Amino acid sequence: MTDLRSRLGEAVSAAFEEAGLDPKWARVTVSDRPDLADFQCNGALIAAKARKASGSDIAADIAERLRANPCVAAVDVAGPGFINLRVSESALGGRANALAGDERAGARKIVQPRKVLIDYAGPNVAKEMHVGHLRASIIGEAVKRIYRFAGDEVLGDAHFGDWGFQMGLLIVACADADPAIASLLEDLVAEPPGFTAADEQAIDADLSARIALDDLDRLYPAAAAKAKADDDYRERARRATAELQAGRFGHRLIWRHFAQVTRAALERDFHALGVDFDLWRGESDVDPLIEPMVAELREKKLLIEDQGAQIVRVARSDDRREIPPLLVVSSEGSAMYGTTDLATILDRQRFFNPDLVLYVVDQRQADHFEIVFRAAYLAGYAKPGALEHVGFGTMNGADGKPFKTREGGVLKLRDLIDMAREKAAMRLQEAGLGVELSPEEFESTALAVAVAALKFADLINFRGTSYVFDLDRFSSFEGKTGPYLLYQAVRMKSLLRKAAAERVTAGRIAVREPAERDLVLLLDAFDHALGEAYDKRAPNLVADHAFRLAQSFARFYAACPVLAAPDEATRASRLGLAALTLKQLELALGLLGITTPERM
RNA sequence: GACCCCGUAGCUCAACCGGAUAGAGCAUCCGCCUUCUAAGCGGACGGUUGCAGGUUCGAGUCCUGCCGGGGUCGCCA
Known part of the structure; x- marks a missing residue:
C-alpha cells in the first residue's frame, strides 16, 4: 500500500544509485507544472552542483534509467535538469482500486508507535470559555486525532485549571x-x-x-x-x-x-464543538507532588536561592538570548504556575511516561515553556526532547487585534457558536431546506454547518499565524469554507443513495478522463499530506488536502456524469471513484473534528 | 533597550531540505442548468513577495542592514 509518489521516489533513488549518485537527492515531489508532468525530481540540479557537472546531462541519464518503469508513462528532461514524470493510466487505476479497498483510504500507519500526550484547551474553574479557547480546542483536537489515526497511543488532557x-x-x-x-x-x-x-x-x-x-x-x-x-x-x-x-x-x-x-x-x-478529552487532570491533582518535588530539586542542587525566591537556572552558555530562570517558589513561599507545570510533567512521567508531550498553547507562552522544559530535562522528569510547545497565533477582529465583541468585552464561546448556528440556519432556510428536513434534522444540520464553518476557517490557516475572524466569510457556502466541503460530501452521499436506488453498483475503477486523473492523483496524495501534518503538527495540511479533494470532486462531478455514463463499466468505475472520494473526505474531515450531515 | 514571530494579488491566506510561469478562495467581469444537489463548474482580471544590499547557475525561502506590525522579557496564570 504505497502511494505513487513514494513508489516513484524509490525508482528514482535506485536510478541515482545506479548512476553513482547519492540517492538522498532523489526526492520526488508533485509537479509545479501540471501541464508538463504529474511528478518531478529536482535532484539532478543538486547533484550537478556537487559534481560540478551539467544538470541536464545527469537528468538525461536518470531519465533513461526510468523509462522501463511500469508506473511511468513518460519521463523527460526540461530546462537546466528537471526530471518530469507522468504516471501511466494503469498505475493510476491500480492505485485507485487499492485505495478503494483500503478502509484507511491510503493512509499508512507509522512504523514505531509512540506514547503521546496532548495538552490542550486549558479551561479554568469558574470561567466560561471564550473565543480565546477556540483555537486551542480546535487545533489540539485535530492534532490529537491526527496522531491517534497515525497509530500512536494518544491521550488528550484538558489540563483543568482548578487550583491556586x-x-x-x-x-x-x-x-x-x-x-x-x-x-x-x-x-x-x-x-x-x-x-x-x-x-x-x-x-x-x-x-x-x-x-x-x-x-x-x-x-x-x-x-x-x-x-x-x-x-x-x-x-x-x-x-x-x-x-x-x-x-x-x-x-x-x-x-x-x-x-x-x-x-x-x-x-x-x-x-x-466535537472536542472530547481523555483526561481532566487538574492542577489540584499535582499539588501533592509539589512539596516533595521541591525537596528533590534542592537535593539535586538544581534549586538555588535568589532574591528571596527559589529558582532553577536554565540558561546555557550558548544561548543567543538571555533565558530567565524558572521561578519555583516565590519570595512569599508560594508555588508559581511554572512550578505546577513542572509537577505536571513529573506526574505524567509517572502515570504515562510519554515519548512526546505536545502543548497546544498560545504562541505567547513560548518562552515560559522553554524555561519549564529545560528545567524538566535537568531534573530528569521527561525524556530528552519529549516536550514540545505547539504554539498558535491569535484570532483577531477586523481591526487586526485580538477578537473582542462590539462592546469591547470577551465573546463567550457559546454565544459564538449560537451566532454561527443562527447564520447557518438562515442560509439553509434561504435555500429552502427548512421544508425538506424535519425540525430535528434541520437543527442538527445547522449545528454541523456552523461547527464546520468555525473549525475549517481556523484549521485552514497554519496554526502559527494569527487570522482574522469573519463569521460572514466563514459561513459562506462558497469557496474555501467548511460549508463548501460539507456540500461536496453531501452531494457524494446523495449520488450514492440515488445509485443504490437505481441498483447501480460500484466496480473496478478505470482512469480515463482528465478530471478522473486529477482526482486520483489527489486521492493518492492523502498519505503524504497526513505525514506532513503529523511531522509538523500542522492540521492545515489536512484541511488543505480536504479542500482540494472536494474541489477536485466538484470538477469531476461536472465533467463526468456517473449515473448517466455511457456504459455500465464506466458507471461502475465512476461510482467507485465517488465512493472512494467520500470515504477519504470523511476521514480527513473527521481528523479535523468535522462531521458531515446526510443532506443539506 | 534586548530577543522572537510576521510583512506575498484590492481582501483572507498557501507555496513540500533554495528550483521552471509565486498559487487558492473572496471581490469584480464573462460564460454554463429540460440531465446525478447551480450552495456548483469553466474562463478573465489582478504581483517589483515591505525596502536596500549580499550568497547562488537559480532566492518569497538563506545572510546583513533598515522600515512597519505583533509578542515576550523571574515573584498573576
Whole structure:
C-alpha cells in the first residue's frame, strides 16, 4: 500500500544509485507544472552542483534509467535538469482500486508507535470559555486525532485549571454573596463525626441550588478586581486558599462543587464543538507532588536561592538570548504556575511516561515553556526532547487585534457558536431546506454547518499565524469554507443513495478522463499530506488536502456524469471513484473534528 | 533597550531540505442548468513577495542592514 509518489521516489533513488549518485537527492515531489508532468525530481540540479557537472546531462541519464518503469508513462528532461514524470493510466487505476479497498483510504500507519500526550484547551474553574479557547480546542483536537489515526497511543488532557489563588478568591466571593455559604465554611472545619455520603449529597444539592456557573462567572472577575485594589480582601482570599490547600473540609466541599459545576458545563460545550478529552487532570491533582518535588530539586542542587525566591537556572552558555530562570517558589513561599507545570510533567512521567508531550498553547507562552522544559530535562522528569510547545497565533477582529465583541468585552464561546448556528440556519432556510428536513434534522444540520464553518476557517490557516475572524466569510457556502466541503460530501452521499436506488453498483475503477486523473492523483496524495501534518503538527495540511479533494470532486462531478455514463463499466468505475472520494473526505474531515450531515 | 514571530494579488491566506510561469478562495467581469444537489463548474482580471544590499547557475525561502506590525522579557496564570 504505497502511494505513487513514494513508489516513484524509490525508482528514482535506485536510478541515482545506479548512476553513482547519492540517492538522498532523489526526492520526488508533485509537479509545479501540471501541464508538463504529474511528478518531478529536482535532484539532478543538486547533484550537478556537487559534481560540478551539467544538470541536464545527469537528468538525461536518470531519465533513461526510468523509462522501463511500469508506473511511468513518460519521463523527460526540461530546462537546466528537471526530471518530469507522468504516471501511466494503469498505475493510476491500480492505485485507485487499492485505495478503494483500503478502509484507511491510503493512509499508512507509522512504523514505531509512540506514547503521546496532548495538552490542550486549558479551561479554568469558574470561567466560561471564550473565543480565546477556540483555537486551542480546535487545533489540539485535530492534532490529537491526527496522531491517534497515525497509530500512536494518544491521550488528550484538558489540563483543568482548578487550583491556586483564584480558588480562594472564589470561596471568599461566594461567602460574601451568600451567608449560608459563609456559615458552611465557618462550621465545617473538619469532617464531622458520623458524616455520611447522604449528608454530603445534601450539601452538594444545596450548593448546586446556590451556585451555578453563571454565578461563578459573574463573581470571579469582580473578586479579582477587588483583590487588586483591596489589601484586606486579598489577604482573606489568600487565607482561604491556604485553608483549602490545607484540606479544611468545608473549603474542600465548596471547591469540589466549583470544579464539578464548571466541568459539567464545559464538557457539554466542548462536546458540541466535537472536542472530547481523555483526561481532566487538574492542577489540584499535582499539588501533592509539589512539596516533595521541591525537596528533590534542592537535593539535586538544581534549586538555588535568589532574591528571596527559589529558582532553577536554565540558561546555557550558548544561548543567543538571555533565558530567565524558572521561578519555583516565590519570595512569599508560594508555588508559581511554572512550578505546577513542572509537577505536571513529573506526574505524567509517572502515570504515562510519554515519548512526546505536545502543548497546544498560545504562541505567547513560548518562552515560559522553554524555561519549564529545560528545567524538566535537568531534573530528569521527561525524556530528552519529549516536550514540545505547539504554539498558535491569535484570532483577531477586523481591526487586526485580538477578537473582542462590539462592546469591547470577551465573546463567550457559546454565544459564538449560537451566532454561527443562527447564520447557518438562515442560509439553509434561504435555500429552502427548512421544508425538506424535519425540525430535528434541520437543527442538527445547522449545528454541523456552523461547527464546520468555525473549525475549517481556523484549521485552514497554519496554526502559527494569527487570522482574522469573519463569521460572514466563514459561513459562506462558497469557496474555501467548511460549508463548501460539507456540500461536496453531501452531494457524494446523495449520488450514492440515488445509485443504490437505481441498483447501480460500484466496480473496478478505470482512469480515463482528465478530471478522473486529477482526482486520483489527489486521492493518492492523502498519505503524504497526513505525514506532513503529523511531522509538523500542522492540521492545515489536512484541511488543505480536504479542500482540494472536494474541489477536485466538484470538477469531476461536472465533467463526468456517473449515473448517466455511457456504459455500465464506466458507471461502475465512476461510482467507485465517488465512493472512494467520500470515504477519504470523511476521514480527513473527521481528523479535523468535522462531521458531515446526510443532506443539506 | 534586548530577543522572537510576521510583512506575498484590492481582501483572507498557501507555496513540500533554495528550483521552471509565486498559487487558492473572496471581490469584480464573462460564460454554463429540460440531465446525478447551480450552495456548483469553466474562463478573465489582478504581483517589483515591505525596502536596500549580499550568497547562488537559480532566492518569497538563506545572510546583513533598515522600515512597519505583533509578542515576550523571574515573584498573576
